[in-house]
Amino acid sequence: MVDKSEIIFGVRAVIEAVEAGKEIDKILVKKDIQSDLSKELFTALRGKMVPVQRVPVERLNRVTRKNHQGVIAYVSAVTYQKVEDLVPFLYEQGKNPFFVMLDGVTDVRNFGAIARTCECGGVDAVVIPMKGSVSVNADAVKTSAGALHTLPVCREQSLNTTIKYLKDSGFRILAATEKGDYNYTQGDYTGPICLIMGSEDKGISAENLSLCDEWMTIPILGNIQSLNVSVAAGVLIYEAVKQRTPDKE
Numbered sequence: 001m002v003d004k005s006e007i008i009f010g011v012r013a014v015i016e017a018v019e020a021g022k023e024i025d026k027i028l029v030k031k032d033i034q035s036d037l038s039k040e041l042f043t044a045l046r047g048k049m050v051p052v053q054r055v056p057v058e059r060l061n062r063v064t065r066k067n068h069q070g071v072i073a074y075v076s077a078v079t080y081q082k083v084e085d086l087v088p089f090l091y092e093q094g095k096n097p098f099f100v101m102l103d104g105v106t107d108v109r110n111f112g113a114i115a116r117t118c119e120c121g122g123v124d125a126v127v128i129p130m131k132g133s134v135s136v137n138a139d140a141v142k143t144s145a146g147a148l149h150t151l152p153v154c155r156e157q158s159l160n161t162t163i164k165y166l167k168d169s170g171f172r173i174l175a176a177t178e179k180g181d182y183n184y185t186q187g188d189y190t191g192p193i194c195l196i197m198g199s200e201d202k203g204i205s206a207e208n209l210s211l212c213d214e215w216m217t218i219p220i221l222g223n224i225q226s227l228n229v230s231v232a233a234g235v236l237i238y239e240a241v242k243q244r245t246p247d248k249e
């Protein structure tokens, strides 16, 4: 369940939130909304990169019984950052950046657990897509044990474009996939890297997988085909920690 304090409802209230520059994860709009005020909302949203979903009114009624006027906005618990701002900043600080990208992870608890491991393992940022992904709500922050209060989260329109940008910026892209035949301990995690974890159901998209420099596979000895994504992330992030900070081992 989403913490209700993160929800803004009513067209005017949502317009004000958008205009005030609040970080909004998504907006649900009644399918056939047509009022003048709703047109004002769409004007305010122009160029803002906020995902808008048109849904049946019943869905809105399930979120709140109050008078939502066909519009509900979910306010993010964090301020998202942009990869293109963060990468130059980290290089300027003399850092050897380590990013973790989640290609469509949808379970908020997996997301929180991965964020917690990222924070513990010195990861510089988590990258998520704008659509088809968890967003940072109160449950995610809670499961992350507060890691999401400090760990930068970048939300990007296209992961594919972001991967290309990272490659051009000197990153090696490592895919976590059970489909490879390359043991993860043989991979090279030194230098600027972005580790991509796949979604719970489909894994990493074929388009993104094809851009990866190395495929990291954790051996599976039993009958179940894959590990839980947060468990796999833990194994791989700590292999990276081992290679990147050998003196701490």
Ligand SMILES: C[S@@+](CC[C@H](N)C(=O)[O-])C[C@H]1O[C@@H](n2cnc3c(N)ncnc32)[C@H](O)[C@@H]1O
Pocket (backbone or CB within 6 Å): 176, 177, 178, 179, 196, 197, 198, 199, 200, 201, 202, 203, 204, 216, 217, 218, 219, 220, 225, 226, 227, 228, 229, 230, 232, 233
């Ligand atoms: C539950 S798995 C996805 C399974 C999905 N059915 C598929 O076809 O890819 C979720 C993610 O965890 C990671 N993962 C799970 N098992 C792994 C393994 N043995 N080696 C490397 N990564 C693994 C991958 O990133 C995977 O995309």
